[in-house]
Amino acid sequence: xxxxxxxxSCCWLKWVSILPCDRRPSWxxxxxxxxxxxxxxxxxxxxxxxxNCCVKGDVAGSLAEFDRAIELDSRxxxxxxxxGLSLYYLNRFEEGAEQFRLDVxxxxxxxxxxxxxxxxxxxxxxxxxxxxxxxxDTYLMFRDAGDPEKLVSTFSRGRENExxxxxxxxxxxxxxxxxxxxxxxxxxxxxxxxxxxxxxDYMASLARVHCQCRNWSLS
Numbered sequence: 511x512x513x514x515x516x517x518x519s520c521c522w523l524k525w526v527s528i529l530p531c532d533r534r535p536s537w538x539x540x541x542x543x544x545x546x547x548x549x550x551x552x553x554x555x556x557x558x559x560x561x562n563c564c565v566k567g568d569v570a571g572s573l574a575e576f577d578r579a580i581e582l583d584s585r586x587x588x589x590x591x592x593x594g595l596s597l598y599y600l601n602r603f604e605e606g607a608e609q610f611r612l613d614v615x616x617x618x619x620x621x622x623x624x625x626x627x628x629x630x631x632x633x634x635x636x637x638x639x640x641x642x643x644x645x646x647d648t649y650l651m652f653r654d655a656g657d658p659e660k661l662v663s664t665f666s667r668g669r670e671n672e673x674x675x676x677x678x679x680x681x682x683x684x685x686x687x688x689x690x691x692x693x694x695x696x697x698x699x700x701x702x703x704x705x706x707x708x709x710x711d712y713m714a715s716l717a718r719v720h721c722q723c724r725n726w727s728l729s
Contacts, residue, residue: 572596588616591623598630606630644672648679658683662696674705678717694726701728 576593579586587593591613597606610627614620640646644665651661658680665672681697684690700706701717721728 569596569599573600588612591626594623594626594630598626601633603630603633607634644668644675648675651679651683658692658696670703670705671709671711674700674703674709674711674714674717677703678713690724694724697721698726698728 573593573596576590576596579590587609591610594606594609594613597603597609607627607630610623610630613623614627617623640649647661647664650656651658662673662676662680665676677696677700681693681695681700684693684696697717697720701714701721705711706714706717718728
């Protein structure tokens with residue numbers, strides 16, 4: 511692919527116009543972020559340059575343009591989620607995952623970049639269907655903001671390890687919702703379950719460490 515030597519200010523918008531997303535920041539918003547980061551001059555230089563590479567589907571060219579912007583000011587890298595898309599379509603998945611992780615660190619409320627990071631890592635490491643029913647249900651609970659009480663109830667009469675894990679992850683889910691009373695109840699239940707007390711499973715030890723870090727008594 512021919513690498514463009516000029517840029518068009520709107521090419522990044524057209525590059526992602528095929529994506530069904532209405533949450534992408536406008537160019538003005540991105541420039542504002544870069545100005546706040548103290549890199550207004552390089553941002554404006556990039557915007558004023560002229561390029562058709564993205565519009566023409568020149569993915570390698572678009573990556574060269576994003577890398578050039580980073581050369582002008584390395585602080586821009588944390589905001590270049592578009593660069594991650596280019597890396598993905600060039601099959602450079604490890605670098606793409608790194609780019610999306612940087613974006614998530616800069617903008618933790620935008621979950622879409624987390625999805626693209628997952629897509630990159632799925633290409634690297636593969637994604638299989640977990641054979642453990644408890645883990646499949648736990649994943650669905652976190653993904654869909656499900657009911658942790660239902661998770662525990664489902665596995666309360668199952669195998670000892672299933673009750674342990676359902677209680678542990680129910681507690682962690684509650685903690686993510688800042689419901690610390692419910693979190694404490696379930697994680698202590700996991701620790702005091704037969705599996706939590708007798709198993710040498712690393713996660714059983716982790717559950718106890720979690721309680722220690724929260725100053726929850728196991729006695």
